[in-house]
Amino acid sequence: MTRHASLKPVLAPAALLVAAGLALTACSDGGGKPSAGSHSGAPALAVSGAYMPQPVGDLAAGFLVVKNTGKGDDELTSVTSPLSDSVSIHKTVDDRMVEVKSFDVPPGGSLDLARGGNHIMLMGIKHPPKQGQSIELDLHFKKTGAIKVTVPVKAANFQPPATP
Structure with a gap:
């Protein structure tokens, strides 16, 4: 041999x-991480409509939509930003903000973070951004991982166009 x-x-x-x-x-x-559609139960996330009204003090709110075109669910577990060391996610209950640990993003559905409802809250912001500037947010999902989002700063009274 x-x-x-x-x-x-x-x-x-x-x-x-x-x-x-x-x-x-x-x-x-x-x-x-699984790529979008790499297996039948995977989430496929896309972020749109992001904006932040120009903050007046050291608090700011962020709004956006996370659409899941995949067949699996996901969960927004946290948000981070270089603008603030204290970023949390809130839901609105009886006109009060309540901090939550996560938001579900169902398959074939979306997570809407909008004025008067669920939103991102940045506290103790390091330098208030001005209208026309942008800030960075990292959305952390349980399955998908982090998604970096560039968020334009809009007028304090900005209202996004209604979606059909």
Whole structure:
């Protein structure tokens, strides 16, 4: 028996493991997270309509829509921003803000963060941005991971156009 013949039984399982690993890697986006639609139960998130009314003091609110066109649910678990070390997510109950741990993003549905309802709250902002500037938010989701969003600062009384 040659030296190469004795390695065949060892190399065959190793080659199979490498091939399986490559097949699994092909289903991800390179960051270890499933890519949109890579399997039937995956969420596929897109953020739109983001804005922040120009803050007057050291508090600011952020509004946006997260649409999930995938077949799996996801959950917004936190938001971070270089503008503030204290960013939380709130729902509105009986005209009062209530901090929550997360918001669901159902499959085929959306999470609407809008004036008078669910929203992002930035407290103790480091420097109030002015109308026409933009700020950065990182939305952290349970399954999808972080999504970076550039949020334009609008007039303090800005109201987005009604959607049909």
